[in-house]
Amino acid sequence: MSKCLISLMLTVFLISVMPAQMLNPSIDDPNEPFCYFSKPTDQIGIMDGREGTLITPEGYLYAGAGEMMFFTGNPPIPTNKRVKTLLNGHLPVIQYSLIQSGFLYHWTIFATTLDGTPESPLINFIRVTVENKNKEKQTAWFATGIRYQNDANTDWGVGDNRFGRPAMPDRIGDYEQAGLEFSQDWHCRHLKDAVLYNEKILYSFPSRNGMKKYLTWKMGYNEPPAEGEMTLYVLPTTPVGIVQYPLTLQPGEKVTLDFKFPYMPVDTNSVYAKEIQSARFNFYLDKVINFWEKKLGEGMIIELPEKKVTDTFKASLVNSLIARDKIDTNYVQKVNEFQYDNFWLRDAAFFSHMYVLTGYHREARQVLDFFHFWQQEDGNFVSQGGQYDGFGQTLWAYGSYVQMTGDTAFAVKVFPQVMKAVDWLEKARRHDLLNLIPVTTPGDNENITGHVTGHNFWALNGLRSAVYLAEVLGRSVEADRLQAIYDDYLSTFLQILDDITIKTDGYIPPGLDTAEGEDWGNLLSVYPDRTLDPHHPWVTATLRKVRDKYQEGIMTYGDGRWLHHYLTLRNTETSLIRGEQEAVIQDLYAVLLHTSATHAGFEFSILPWKDRDFMMNLSPHGWFAAEYRILLRNMMVREQNDTLHLLSAISPEWVKKGEKLVVNNAPTHFGRVNFSLLFDKKSATLELNNHFENSPSAILLHIPWFMKVRRITSHGKTLNMTDNQVLIPPDSRRIEISWKPLKRETELSYQKTVDEYKQEYLHRYECFMKEGF
Numbered sequence: 001m002s003k004c005l006i007s008l009m010l011t012v013f014l015i016s017v018m019p020a021q022m023l024n025p026s027i028d029d030p031n032e033p034f035c036y037f038s039k040p041t042d043q044i045g046i047m048d049g050r051e052g053t054l055i056t057p058e059g060y061l062y063a064g065a066g067e068m069m070f071f072t073g074n075p076p077i078p079t080n081k082r083v084k085t086l087l088n089g090h091l092p093v094i095q096y097s098l099i100q101s102g103f104l105y106h107w108t109i110f111a112t113t114l115d116g117t118p119e120s121p122l123i124n125f126i127r128v129t130v131e132n133k134n135k136e137k138q139t140a141w142f143a144t145g146i147r148y149q150n151d152a153n154t155d156w157g158v159g160d161n162r163f164g165r166p167a168m169p170d171r172i173g174d175y176e177q178a179g180l181e182f183s184q185d186w187h188c189r190h191l192k193d194a195v196l197y198n199e200k201i202l203y204s205f206p207s208r209n210g211m212k213k214y215l216t217w218k219m220g221y222n223e224p225p226a227e228g229e230m231t232l233y234v235l236p237t238t239p240v241g242i243v244q245y246p247l248t249l250q251p252g253e254k255v256t257l258d259f260k261f262p263y264m265p266v267d268t269n270s271v272y273a274k275e276i277q278s279a280r281f282n283f284y285l286d287k288v289i290n291f292w293e294k295k296l297g298e299g300m301i302i303e304l305p306e307k308k309v310t311d312t313f314k315a316s317l318v319n320s321l322i323a324r325d326k327i328d329t330n331y332v333q334k335v336n337e338f339q340y341d342n343f344w345l346r347d348a349a350f351f352s353h354m355y356v357l358t359g360y361h362r363e364a365r366q367v368l369d370f371f372h373f374w375q376q377e378d379g380n381f382v383s384q385g386g387q388y389d390g391f392g393q394t395l396w397a398y399g400s401y402v403q404m405t406g407d408t409a410f411a412v413k414v415f416p417q418v419m420k421a422v423d424w425l426e427k428a429r430r431h432d433l434l435n436l437i438p439v440t441t442p443g444d445n446e447n448i449t450g451h452v453t454g455h456n457f458w459a460l461n462g463l464r465s466a467v468y469l470a471e472v473l474g475r476s477v478e479a480d481r482l483q484a485i486y487d488d489y490l491s492t493f494l495q496i497l498d499d500i501t502i503k504t505d506g507y508i509p510p511g512l513d514t515a516e517g518e519d520w521g522n523l524l525s526v527y528p529d530r531t532l533d534p535h536h537p538w539v540t541a542t543l544r545k546v547r548d549k550y551q552e553g554i555m556t557y558g559d560g561r562w563l564h565h566y567l568t569l570r571n572t573e574t575s576l577i578r579g580e581q582e583a584v585i586q587d588l589y590a591v592l593l594h595t596s597a598t599h600a601g602f603e604f605s606i607l608p609w610k611d612r613d614f615m616m617n618l619s620p621h622g623w624f625a626a627e628y629r630i631l632l633r634n635m636m637v638r639e640q641n642d643t644l645h646l647l648s649a650i651s652p653e654w655v656k657k658g659e660k661l662v663v664n665n666a667p668t669h670f671g672r673v674n675f676s677l678l679f680d681k682k683s684a685t686l687e688l689n690n691h692f693e694n695s696p697s698a699i700l701l702h703i704p705w706f707m708k709v710r711r712i713t714s715h716g717k718t719l720n721m722t723d724n725q726v727l728i729p730p731d732s733r734r735i736e737i738s739w740k741p742l743k744r745e746t747e748l749s750y751q752k753t754v755d756e757y758k759q760e761y762l763h764r765y766e767c768f769m770k771e772g773f
Contacts, residue, residue, distance in 0.1 A: 021610055021611045022609070022610060022611060022761075022764065022765050022768045023038055023611050023612060023765070024765070025758065025761055025762045025765055027082065028758060029083070032083045032597070033083065033085060033597035034593075034597065034754045035082060035083045035084075035596045035597040035598075036593060036594045036595060036596065036612060037057075037596050037600075037602070037612055037613070037614065037619065038057075038082070038611055038612040038613045039057035039082070039160075039161050039613050039614075040057055040082065040083075040084070040596040040597075040598070040600065040619060041054055041055060041056060041057060041161055041338070041600075041618045041619050041620075042054070042055040042084065042094060042596070042598050042600060042619070042620065043055070043092075043319065043322055043323070043336055043337050043338065043620060044092050044093075044094060044109065044110055044111040044124070044322075045092070045111050045122060045322045045337060046111065046112050046113055046116075046118055046122065046322070047118065047291075047295070047321040047322060047324065048118035048321070048324050048325060048326040048331065049113065049118040049122055049322070049325070049326075050118070050176070050178070050325045050326070050327065051063075051064065051122050051177075051178050051263045051264075051337060052111070052122075052322055052323070052336070052337025052338070053111050053122070053124050053263060053337075054162065054163065054337075054338055054618070055084065055094050055109065056150070056161065056162070057080075057082060057161050058078065058079065058080040058081065058082075059079060059080070059081040059084065059094075059096055059107065061109065061124050061126065061261055062149075062159075062162055062163075063124065063179075063261065063262075063263045063264070064165060064166070064177070064178045064179035064180060064263050064264045065146075065148075065179065065180045065197060065202065065264060065265050066146040066147060066148050066149075066197075066202065067146065067147050067148070067149060067150065067159075067162075068124075068126070068144060068145075068146055068203060068259075068261050069144065069145050069146070069147060069239055070107075070128070070142070070143070070144055071141075071142070071143040071144070071145065071244075072100045072101075072103075072105060072140070072141060072142055072143075073100060073101065073141055074141040074246075076141065076143050076217065076244070077100075079098060079105070081096045081097070081098050081107075083096065083597050084096040084596075084597060084598055085597050085598060086311070086315060086598050086599070087108070087110075087289070088289075088293075089307060089311040089314075089315075090296070090311045090314035090315045090318065090599070091288070091289060091292050091293070091318070092110060092111075092288070092292065092318050092319075092322065093108060093109070093110040093285070093288060093289070094107070094108070094109040094110070094598070095107065095108055095109075099133065100140075101138070101140070102132070102133050102134035102138060103130055103131065103132055103133060103134070103138070103140040103249075104129075104130070104131040104133050105128060105129070105130055105142065106128070106129045106131075107126065107127070107128055108126075108127040108129075108285075109124065109125070109126050109127075110124075110125055110284075110285060110288050111123065111124045111125070111263070112125070112284055112287065112288050114272075114275050114276070114279055114284075116287065116291070118325075118326045119326065121262060121263065121264065121266065121272065122262070122263040123260055123261070123262050123263070123276060123279065124260065124261040124262070124263065125258070125259075125260055125279075125281050125284055125285070126258070126259040126260070126261060127256060127257070127258050127259075127281050128142065128256070128257045128259070129254055129255070129256050129257075130142055130247055130249070130254065130255045130256075130257070131249075131252070131253070131254045131255075132249035132250065132251055132252065132253050132254075133251075133252075134251060135251055136251060137248065137249065137250050137251070138248070138249065139246055139247065139248045139249075140246075140247045140249065141244060141245065141246055141247070142244070142245045142247060142257065143242055143243060143244035143245065144203070144205065144242070144243050144259060145217075145239035145240060145241060145242040145243075146195070146197075146202055146203065146239065146240055146241045147236065147237055147238055147239045147240070148182045148236035148237070149162055149182070149236045149237065150162065150237060151237055154615065154616065156616060158616065159236075159237075160615070160616075161613075161614075161615065161616070161618065162616075162618075163177065163338040163339045163341075163616070163618060164177065164339075165177035165178070165179030166178060166179035166180060166181065167179075167341075172327050172328070172330060172332060172343075172373070173332050173342065173343030173370070173373070173374075173383065174342060174343075175341055175342045176341055177341060178263065178264055179264075180264075180265075182236050184233050184234060184235075185231050185232065185233055186198075186231070186232045186234060186240055187199070187229070187230075187231045187232075188215050188229065188230060188231075188232055188240050188241050189228070189229035190213040190215075190227070190228070190229070190241070190243075192207050193205055193206065193207045193277070194268075194277070195241035195243070196268065197241070197265050198265070199268060200265035200266055200267055200268060201262065201265055201266045201267075201268055201273055201276065202241055202261075202262075202265050203241070203259060203260060203261040203262070204259065204260045204261075204276060204277055205243045205257075205259050206257050206258055206259070208245055208257075210245075210246055211243060211244065211245050211246075212227075212242075212243070212244040212245075212246075213227055213242070213243055213244075214226065214227060214242040214243075214244065215227065215228070215229075215230050215232060215240060215241070215242070216232060216234065216238060216239065216240055216242070217239060217242060225242075245257065258281045260276055260277075260279060262276065292318060295317075295321070296314055296317060296318075298359065298360065299317070299358045299359030299360050299665065300357075300358040300359045300633060300663070300664070300665055300666045300667065301662070301663070301664040301665055302632060302633075302636060302662070302663055303660070303661070303662035303663075304654055304661055305653065305654045305656070305659040305660075305661075306651070306653055306654065306749065306750055308592055308599075308750045309588070309592065309632065309651075309750065311599055312592060312595060312599040312628060313628065313629055313632050315598065315599040315600075315625075316599070316601075316624075316625035316626070316628050316629050317358070317360075317625070317629060319336070319600065319620045319622060319625045320333075320351060320354065320355075320622055320625045320626060320629075321363070322337065323335060323336050323337060323622045324351075324363075324367070325341075330369075330370050330373075331363075331366035331367055331369070331370060332370055333347070333348040333351045333352070333367045333370070333622075334622070335347050335621060335622040335623060336618065336619075336620055336621060336622055338618045339616060339617065339618055340621070340622070343370070343383060344383050344384060344387075345371065345374055345381055345382075345383040345387070345389075345390035345393050345394055346383075346387065346389055346390065346393055346445075347622065347623050347626075348367055348370075348371070348397075349393040349394065349396065349397040350528075350623060350626045350627060350630070351367055351622065351626045352364045352367040352368050352397050352401060353397060353400055353401075353528065353626070353630065354625075354626040354627075354629045354630050355367065356400065356401050356404045356405065356667070357404070357629075357630055357633050357634075357667065358629055358630075358633055358666075358667075359665055359666070359667050361401075361404070361405050361407075361667075364401055364405075365401065365405075365407065365410060368397060368398065368401055368410070368414075371394050371397070371398075372414070372417055374390065374394075375394075375417055375420065375421065376424075378424050378427075379420040379421045379422075379423050379424030379425075380421060380424045380425075380428075381393070381394040381421060384442075384443070384444070385443070386440045386441045386442045386443055387440075387442045387443075387444065388437050388438065388440050388442070388452070388455045389442075389452070389454060389455045389458040389521060391421055391424070391425060391437070391455075391458065391459060391462055392455070392457070392458025392459045392460070392461050392462030392463075393458055393461075393462070394417075394421070394462065395418055395421060395461075395462030395463070395465045395466050396458065396461040396462050396464075396465045396528070396529060398410075398411075398414050398417075398418065398465060398469065399462075399464070399465025399466070399468045399469055400465065400528075400529075402468070402469060402472060403468060403669060404667060404668075404669060408472060408473065411469050411472055411473055412473065414469075415469055415470070415473060415475070418465075418466050418469060419466075419478065421462075422463070422466060422482065422485065425437075425459065425463075425485075426485065429489075432451075434451055434492070434496060434512065434513075435492050436451055436456050436459075436489075436492065436493060436496070436512070437451065437452070437455040437456050437459050438451075439451055439513075440452065440455070442455075445518065445520040445521065446510040446511060446517045446518050446520045446521060446522075447516075447517060447518050448510060448511045448514050448516055448517040448518075449514075450511045450512065450513045450514045450517075451511060451512035451513050452510070452511060452512075452521060453508060453509060453510055453511060453512055453521055453522040454510070454520055454521010454522055454523075454524055455521060456489075456493050456512075457521055457522075457524045457525060457531055458521065458524070459489065460486065460489060460490060460493065460529075460531050461524075461528070461529040461531070463482060463485060463486040463489060464486060464529060465529075466482045466486075467479055467482045467483050467486060470482055490531070496512055497512075497538065500512060501538050501541070504541075505541055506537050506538050506540070506541030506542070507538075507541045507542050507545045508522045508525060508538050508539075508541075508542045509522060510522045518557055518558070518559075519546050519549070519555070519557075519567070520567070522542065523542065523546065523567075523570040523571060523574070524570065525538065525539055525542070525574075526539055526573075526574045526577055526578075527570060527573035527574050527577060528573070528630075530577075534574065534577045534578045535578060539574065539578075543571060543574060543575070546571060547571065550568075551563060551608035551609070552590070552593075552594070552608055552609065552757070553586070553587075553589075553590030553593065553753075553757075554568040554587075554590050554591060554594055555567040555568040555571070556608065557604045558604070560608075561607070562604040562605055562606060562607060562608075563594070563604060563606045563607070563608055564603070564604040565591060565594055565601050565602050565603060565604070565621065565624050566591075566601060566603065566621065566623050566624035566627045566628075567604075568587060568590065568591055569587070569591065569624075569627040569628065569630075569631050570627075571587065572584055572587040572588070572591075572631055573630075573631060573634065575587070576631070576634055576635065576638075576648050576649055577640070577648075579648075579702075579723070579724070579725075581648070581649040581650075581702070581704065581705045581724075582705055582706075582746075582748075584635065584648075584649040585649055585650075585651050585652075585748050586748065588631070588632075588635075588649075588651070589651075589748060589749070589750050589752075589753040590753065591624075591628065592750050592753070593750070593753050593754055593757055596619060598620075600619040600620035600621075601619060601620060601621050601624030601625060601628065602614050602617065602618075602619045602620075602621050602624065603617050603621045603623070603624070604617060605617035609761065609764050633666065634648065635647070635648055635649045635650070636648075636663045636666065637663060637666045637668060637673050638668075639668055639669045639670070639696075642696055642697040642698070643696055643697060643698045643699070643700055644668060644670055644673070644696040644698070644699045644700070644730075645699075645700050645702065646673075646675065646699060646700065646701045646702065647661075647677070647701060647702050647704075648702045649702070650704055651748055651749065652704070652706050652741075652746045652747065652748055652749075653748060653749035653750075654679075655679050655684070655704060655706075655707065656679060657679060657680055657681045658679070658680075659678075659679045660676060660677065660678050660679070661676065661677040661679075662675075662676045662677075663675055663676075669694070670692045670693065670694050670695060670696045671690065671691050671692035671693040671694065672690065672691045673688075673690050674688070674689040674690060674691070675687060675688045675689065675690070682738065682739065682740050683736070683737060683738050683739065684737040684739065685734065685735070685736055685737070686701070686734070686735035686737065687733065687734050687735075688732055688733055688734070688735075689733070690730075692730065695730045696730055698727055698730070699727070699728045699729070699730055699732070700725050700726070700727060700728075701725065701726045701727075701728050701735065702724060702725055703721060703724045703725065703726060703737075703739075704724075705724060705746075706741060706742055706744075706746035707739045707740070707741060707742065708739060708740055708741070708742050709721055709737065709738070709739045710738040710739060710740070711736075711737075711738045712726050712735065712736070712737050712738075713735070713736045714728055714729060714732050714734070714735050714736075715732070715733075715734065719735075
């Protein structure tokens with residue numbers, strides 16, 4: 001058979017088969033936490049640091065100058081461990097284990113700076129414990145080495161499931177990555193306890209009798225591996241600077257090896273190099289634990305019977321703060337430290353909202369203080385060309401922050417920016433045929449050219465916030481003007497939507513003058529701020545249409561080609577406000593299903609029911625982290641005008657005898673909310689200890705859809721229930737509920753969702769193996 005024919009057949013085969021790849025379901029070990037991603041990635045770092053280390057799918061450390069690999073056995077085999085966990089379930093300390101030849105290898109990995117400040121160099125700490133699980137004395141071999149990157153199978157020239165580096169930004173907030181360009185000639189040298197790259201410390205290792213030091217694993221013609229020092233002519237994928245440990249251990253005996261891997265190589269003669277060499281693993285691990293536990297304790301606390309739900313809430317805060325960079329005096333909220341090491345107004349607006357809703361007001365203010373750099377000379381706020389939603393997002397973020405915190409000094413500071421932005425809007429509308437936000441090409445999200453529906457929802461959100469800020473500052477003239485602009489804009493926009501939705505059966509499309517586009521901002525008619533009534537026919541029709549596009553229980557993108565993770569949560573928030581409790585809980589578990597065992601979310605790029613690989617669109621994605629925390633907060637406590645809503649949606653998995661639901665230090669427009677709900681077999685007790693500064697006009701307690709209430713009392717007085725809601729007095733301290741489950745059994749939980757997914761995936765995999773598609 002000719003090579004051309006073989007090549008043609010291979011091409012046809014790849015074209016037909018590649019899109020339909022599936023994984024052998026055996027990758028999901030029932031004895032390990034479920035990890036949705038086939039090739040998960042994680043970030044470790046310090047709050048506000050400019051760099052973050054990538055923990056690769058294999059469990060390696062990808063940093064600025066190279067990637068630290070691990071090997072076991074002799075001959076050496078690279079380790080590969082897909083499922084990792086976090087220390088205490090939520091801290092940025094990666095843990096994983098594997099067994100090879102009767103030896104248990106366990107990794108503990110974290111990153112920090114030696115002085116605890118974000119400006120200092122980032123150091124990765126790696127501890128590997130090797131334990132002999134055999135019944136007799138045996139020898140294990142463990143080794144480390146550094147390569148520049150792994151194999152690259154895409155057209156990007158970057159290793160698979162990695163990010164490009166180095167990168168220098170044109171301005172603060174643009175994509176940046178510390179790092180070195182690959183150079184084929186590595187001058188490599190071993191010291192007693194360190195590997196040098198061009199006379200800088202690449203990593204340090206523990207010195208031990210019998211250890212071996214190799215420049216590379218092999219030499220030509222099977223010569224002994226080179227030792228000492230040499231200028232190496234290698235490929236990016238070649239491991240260099242290798243240290244190997246033969247470990248002869250008795251049964252049950254353990255050996256601990258501690259390594260330190262600076263994000264960037266360090267000058268050997270510097271003071272910092274000496275500090276790195278003397279840095280102790282346990283000392284810095286304790287500092288990392290104490291810092292993050294203290295930070296988590298500063299904000300809203302949620303305790304639920306399902307640890308996955310609350311661990312994701314906590315880990316999402318950690319990922320958000322690691323993705324924030326302190327650059328000079330600015331706090332720049334990025335999306336992650338990898339491929340999205342950028343600032344976007346649209347993302348940062350949600351981050352700041354998450355911080356303020358969950359009790360991190362200082363962090364929210366720091367993020368918002370960077371927004372003004374993105375105000376153009378004409379007054380609009382634009383962080384990426386054509387993305388005119390920045391106008392509304394900025395004003396909305398300003399207003400929601402002030403409403404929650406009462407920070408009038410901030411309101412005074414930003415109000416001139418607000419008015420300048422509104423001046424831009426008025427001028428832009430005068431030159432637009434529809435009298436709305438102008439035609440644009442955002443190059444993202446909706447992926448259209450035209451009048452973007454979501455930009456106009458955002459404009460209305462921003463104008464409402466502008467009115468609020470004017471009223472708070474007592475600027476009545478400006479408030480009246482802004483209200484008139486808002487009223488005119490709303491009337492204009494609703495008339496256009498009315499004309500469009502007649503043709504779309506009520507569905508609000510992504511664009512106002514094109515049938516193309518991806519669902520995005522058109523999902524924002526109710527959340528995060530209300531333009532339409534939650535039960536408006538357009539809202540109902542839009543929800544129905546986009547939910548019909550779901551795969552694996554979550555949103556799709558690219559006309560159904562990819563899954564989209566955090567986009568799902570916009571529909572979830574709308575359903576929450578609409579009182580669709582069961583849909584909310586189903587969405588909650590669906591988005592949790594699509595996280596790693598370290599609770600990282602993703603954006604898109606994963607094909608439904610295929611190989612569960614996001615390729616270069618790495619996790620964790622910060623927008624998911626922010627939206628998830630907002631959702632869980634809103635499920636527990638949320639505001640709607642002057643009404644405080646409690647427990648808008650809870651899971652049947654939590655309502656079991658002896659279980660408890662706790663919310664503490666939850667900020668609201670009215671003050672801090674604290675309560676606990678203790679479940680008995682046929683009753684529940686709600687205890688409240690709220691600290692209101694401005695008492696709500698009403699408190700609505702939502703009753704779970706799966707429970708039938710017999711009686712609800714407050715201090716001996718019976719309370720009436722309407723539509724699964726109970727109006728309780730604002731000064732209530734204790735509510736007694738007598739109830740029982742409805743006859744129809746309602747089984748919803750994270751574990752059940754995982755089990756059902758595995759079962760369906762197995763069924764599809766068996767069909768794939770039989771039919772090939």
